Amino acid sequence: MSEQKIRFDDGAGYEQMMGKWSRLAGDVFLDWLQAPAEKHWVDIGCGNGAFTELLIERCAPSAVSGIDPSEGQLAYARERPGCRLAVFQQGDAMSLPYAGGSFDAAVMALVIFFVPDPAKGVAEMSRVVKPGGLVSAYAWDMLGGGFPLAAIQAQMRVMGHIPMLPPSPEVSRKQALHETWVAAGLKAVETTEIKVQRTFDDFENYWQIAMVGSSVGPTIKALPAPDYEALKTSVQQGLEHGSKGGRIVVHARANAVRGFVPN
Numbered sequence: 001m002s003e004q005k006i007r008f009d010d011g012a013g014y015e016q017m018m019g020k021w022s023r024l025a026g027d028v029f030l031d032w033l034q035a036p037a038e039k040h041w042v043d044i045g046c047g048n049g050a051f052t053e054l055l056i057e058r059c060a061p062s063a064v065s066g067i068d069p070s071e072g073q074l075a076y077a078r079e080r081p082g083c084r085l086a087v088f089q090q091g092d093a094m095s096l097p098y099a100g101g102s103f104d105a106a107v108m109a110l111v112i113f114f115v116p117d118p119a120k121g122v123a124e125m126s127r128v129v130k131p132g133g134l135v136s137a138y139a140w141d142m143l144g145g146g147f148p149l150a151a152i153q154a155q156m157r158v159m160g161h162i163p164m165l166p167p168s169p170e171v172s173r174k175q176a177l178h179e180t181w182v183a184a185g186l187k188a189v190e191t192t193e194i195k196v197q198r199t200f201d202d203f204e205n206y207w208q209i210a211m212v213g214s215s216v217g218p219t220i221k222a223l224p225a226p227d228y229e230a231l232k233t234s235v236q237q238g239l240e241h242g243s244k245g246g247r248i249v250v251h252a253r254a255n256a257v258r259g260f261v262p263n
């Protein structure tokens, strides 16, 4: 793993790249969750509000608190018309600034692998949710090739460039999520797999959006020009193989988990 860290300081850039992916996966996640309406939610690692907006639209919550360490992401979330119900504040998943039993439900959307101590993050979610309440998450299967930019990461590795990874990628495995939830004392723990796809007009459209994101963009843009072009060409050849009419269809896969705080 490289020494660099994936940064989230551009809410608008995040929206183009990962915000759209988050909503695609979030929709499938919420179909699976079947959460009741009129509940008080906490959205941990809410980022720029991409999933928060979907949660409000789909689950009709009575209230939502969103928390994230990045002010750049939160500034974007606060301006989203679809997030007016939510109250956003800065903070860390491993030390939530809420009293025990404050919420009916907690969610981490594409966040748990960014938490340096995932077990602590899940313990905090369990603490702030009432007995009988829901603790849930979904995460790209980072080590199983589920990340939307996995094709670029794979080609980077082939060419000797090390892609940045979040600090806790191993927790995104389905079995690891299950074990982490059970170890936190949560009950009726279940997991599922979420498969989504996104279509780009052409390869250039796909590449430009990938470069905006904070995961592979900074490393690739820092490459010497010949290496940059060689990498781009290899990724293009791989993705265009089998695609029709210039459009690029990219597949991604996440794992989801839910459990309940014991009564």
Ligand SMILES: C[S@@+](CC[C@H](N)C(=O)[O-])C[C@H]1O[C@@H](n2cnc3c(N)ncnc32)[C@H](O)[C@@H]1O
Pocket (backbone or CB within 6 Å): 008, 018, 019, 022, 044, 045, 046, 047, 048, 049, 050, 051, 067, 068, 069, 070, 073, 091, 092, 093, 094, 108, 109, 110, 111, 114, 115, 116
């Ligand atoms: C991939 S984004 C997901 C954002 C949003 N939940 C979504 O679905 O679009 C990951 C988010 O986790 C946040 N994050 C990173 N470390 C965190 C931590 N220790 N506690 C809470 N959030 C964290 C980042 O700032 C970023 O906004």
